Amino acid sequence: MSLLDDFRFISRKYKKFFVTLLVIVVPSLYLLSGFYSVGQEQRAIVTQMGKIVEDKVMPGMHYRLPWPFESVQKISSTSLRSIAIDFSEETEKYIQPELTTGDGDLVNVALEVQYSVSEPGAYYNASLQPEVLLKKIAISETIYYVGSNDVESLLTTGRTRFQNYIKNAIQTHTYRFQLGVRITSIQIKRLEPPPSIKKGFDNVATARSEKQKFIQEAKGERSTRLAQARSEANKTKLEAQAYAKSLTEKALGDHERFLALLEAYKASPSLTAQRQYVNTLEEVLNEVQLSVIKAD
Incomplete structure (x- = not known):
């Protein structure tokens, strides 16, 4: 018996099995091929003969018509x-x-x-x-x-x-x-x-930084000197006010003494004149150094 005869024998013997396989199993497998899954970070696009029929299929199990009627394209949409x-x-x-x-x-x-x-x-x-x-x-x-x-x-x-x-x-x-x-x-x-001119730009940036540094230092020095000047001005002003007050009070005292002396002079001219003479001698003699020389 030849190989061809073997094939003919098997085909006649299992004819019903092959017919059942072609009629039931193969179409079932074909239809089952329409199931597909979409991952958590994916969205699926379903096209029918090249035309998009669904563009946002969410994650999970889904079904579409088997190839070549419909096809699925999965896109990672949530990832960066x-x-x-x-x-x-x-x-x-x-x-x-x-x-x-x-x-x-x-x-x-x-x-x-x-x-x-x-x-x-x-x-x-x-x-x-x-x-x-x-x-x-x-x-x-x-x-x-x-x-x-x-x-x-x-x-x-x-x-x-x-x-x-x-x-x-x-x-x-x-x-x-x-x-x-x-x-x-x-x-x-x-x-x-660019590297060829970067040094020049760095020098400009350094100069700009130094400029700001000098400006801040100058502002600080200015603030310090202004504070010192204000302090000196306030001190001088207070001293002048105190001196003016003392002069005013002295002048008022002299004025009052003069009026009192005038009243006393009017009451007793000779006595007042003698008293003034004695007072003047006392003031002068207090400032004078006397030397007494014994005459031979």
């Missing part, structure tokens, strides 16, 4: 994604490694765009390469903002404004292009002068 942009490493010919600021200086820029997928259907359907498009938008807005601002504000007080502008500008473009993403943050990894 990021795109790194370093202009010194970009290979595009139209992008220079050092960006030009509004006042003609050069800066070295590297940043990271963090985002999440908020609308899986739009993210899946808007572009073949949504991340590439998102990166090009971020590059374009960064070049525009750096070229519109001077280098001093970018390197000092303008970093926060820079981050906020890039975040809002990218988000606006994603809404317009319906990319289905939400920009969570922009992190500036590097924003500094």
Whole structure:
């Protein structure tokens, strides 16, 4: 008996089994292939002949029509994604490694765009390469903002404004292009002068710091001297007031004594004159040193 005869014998013997397998088991397996699961950090998109019929299938077990009628695309939507942009490493010919600021200086820029997928259907359907498009938008807005601002504000007080502008500008473009993403943050990894001119910028920053230091020291010295001057002025004023008061009181006393003397003189001129003469001699003699010499 040949091999072909063996096959014919088996097929005749198990014909019912094979028919049952083809009619029941194979279709059952085909229908069971429509079950699928979605993870906790995922959202699923169901397409029917290429058309999206459901774009936010939540985590858990679900069913869709088996291939080729419907297919499932799973997207990680809750996890945070990021795109790194370093202009010194970009290979595009139209992008220079050092960006030009509004006042003609050069800066070295590297940043990271963090985002999440908020609308899986739009993210899946808007572009073949949504991340590439998102990166090009971020590059374009960064070049525009750096070229519109001077280098001093970018390197000092303008970093926060820079981050906020890039975040809002990218988000606006994603809404317009319906990319289905939400920009969570922009992190500036590097924003500094190129190595060739960094020393000059460091000297400028040092000079600015020294200038502020000298200004603060001068203000402190000024405050100290003003306090000393106010103290001396108050002291001089108090001394003058005390001296003026003493002179006034002395003058009032002399005036009262003169009036009393005048009244006494009017009452007894000769006696008063003699008393004044004696008082004057006493005052003069108290100031005079007398020497008594015995005559031979």
